[in-house]
Amino acid sequence: MGDLLKESNRESLLPGIKAYHAGEPGAGDRLADALRDPVTREVASRLGDDHESVASDALLATLTYLDRDAGFAGDIRHLAVTIAGNRCSDLVRWRRLRRPPPPVADPARSILDEIEPPQRLATLQSALGHLTADCRRLLRAMYVDGLSSEAVRERLGLATVQGVHYRRSVCLRRVKTHVSQRLHGGSEPAEPGGRDATDPSGYVCIDPRLGGELWRLEDPATEAGQRSRLETHVAFCSSCRQQRDVEAATGSGLRSNALKLGSTAGRDVRRLRWLGGAGGIAIAAGLALMLLLPPTGTVVPGDGGPTIVGPVAGEVVPGSRPTLQWTAIDGISSYRVSLTAVAGDYVWQASVSEPTARVPEDRPLPSGDRFRVAVQPVPAHLAPPGGLRSTFRTGNAGAFVLYRVRQGSLAGQILLGLGLSAVVTGAILMGRRRSLASALGNVS
Numbered sequence: 001m002g003d004l005l006k007e008s009n010r011e012s013l014l015p016g017i018k019a020y021h022a023g024e025p026g027a028g029d030r031l032a033d034a035l036r037d038p039v040t041r042e043v044a045s046r047l048g049d050d051h052e053s054v055a056s057d058a059l060l061a062t063l064t065y066l067d068r069d070a071g072f073a074g075d076i077r078h079l080a081v082t083i084a085g086n087r088c089s090d091l092v093r094w095r096r097l098r099r100p101p102p103p104v105a106d107p108a109r110s111i112l113d114e115i116e117p118p119q120r121l122a123t124l125q126s127a128l129g130h131l132t133a134d135c136r137r138l139l140r141a142m143y144v145d146g147l148s149s150e151a152v153r154e155r156l157g158l159a160t161v162q163g164v165h166y167r168r169s170v171c172l173r174r175v176k177t178h179v180s181q182r183l184h185g186g187s188e189p190a191e192p193g194g195r196d197a198t199d200p201s202g203y204v205c206i207d208p209r210l211g212g213e214l215w216r217l218e219d220p221a222t223e224a225g226q227r228s229r230l231e232t233h234v235a236f237c238s239s240c241r242q243q244r245d246v247e248a249a250t251g252s253g254l255r256s257n258a259l260k261l262g263s264t265a266g267r268d269v270r271r272l273r274w275l276g277g278a279g280g281i282a283i284a285a286g287l288a289l290m291l292l293l294p295p296t297g298t299v300v301p302g303d304g305g306p307t308i309v310g311p312v313a314g315e316v317v318p319g320s321r322p323t324l325q326w327t328a329i330d331g332i333s334s335y336r337v338s339l340t341a342v343a344g345d346y347v348w349q350a351s352v353s354e355p356t357a358r359v360p361e362d363r364p365l366p367s368g369d370r371f372r373v374a375v376q377p378v379p380a381h382l383a384p385p386g387g388l389r390s391t392f393r394t395g396n397a398g399a400f401v402l403y404r405v406r407q408g409s410l411a412g413q414i415l416l417g418l419g420l421s422a423v424v425t426g427a428i429l430m431g432r433r434r435s436l437a438s439a440l441g442n443v444s
């Protein structure tokens, strides 16, 4: 119903617009008369009755807009009323700032001018923090990496260069919405990428159909006529002018590195987490190699003859009941095993037929002592030169791990070293990033 009414309003004034564009005498006055009532009512509702000049200014601006945009076929009533409404917003805001308001149409005057430059950057920076990862990727490619539109299109996997410009404008509209909220208050979250209906600045696009095409100004393929219409629109439309201001300020801030796209921080954190994770895996793998494989580094079988393979000389064994193992010797009937404390009175002896023996439950080894192992084959003449001997130490888990790390396989040591350095590097970088982040937090 409302749309139908709007449409009929639009239709009813189209002949008047045509006549005005054709230069018919008196056509401008007739249009102004038709628009005076709704414009005056708008101004009165915003500022009170005593603002005839504001209504007249708005009507004049409306006709000037028509002069510049020969192709205008939109809703002239909406145009005039919105120009008047935006003008009222201007007056209210600039009065609050105790500064004279800019002229109705002044493309040179930036709406961001009302904020002091340092605060302007902080406001934009905070707005950038609300962008999606996709938007950050696009803005980074465009402004930080300075890629051409075509290169951006390729990096983002978009179908057309127009798509790049359109998305850019959607992303920067979000920035503008947040800037508006910061500047003008209002808790109403604006629709992402939406029109200005909820813009807390109070500015409304005077011709939303054209305003929605604003992104074409950045597209070199936009034809001259369309470009000139859009430029005229921006000159008269406070809402779109604010949009363009924010776009320009954001672009130049990003180019000069005065503004940062925060998502690199997130990416760094992911990288650091990855580094930490990879380091952890390397440490685990290194330790596994060292703890599960026998410490071959100290086994020196000499001429390849029989030898004790566990515990090897100097080994630290965990627990109190290690298993002793040696190379099998052909032709023996049994082995006599003796285990004695180097400095103590522990002695255990056994006779076994297999080349392995476990310390029995009732003779556990005291922890932290050194022990001597001797294995004597029966008959004795089958013993290798020098016999089968080894010394080892019992220790707790920590001593065991330390020993294995020292004596462990080269692969394990390399993995462990890499893993530890990855984790330490990650931790240092993470710490640096945190202190950087808190420093930045203090600034903004």
Ligand SMILES: [Zn+2]
Binding pocket: 204, 205, 206, 207, 208, 210, 211, 233, 237, 239, 240, 241
């Ligand atoms: Zn607009």
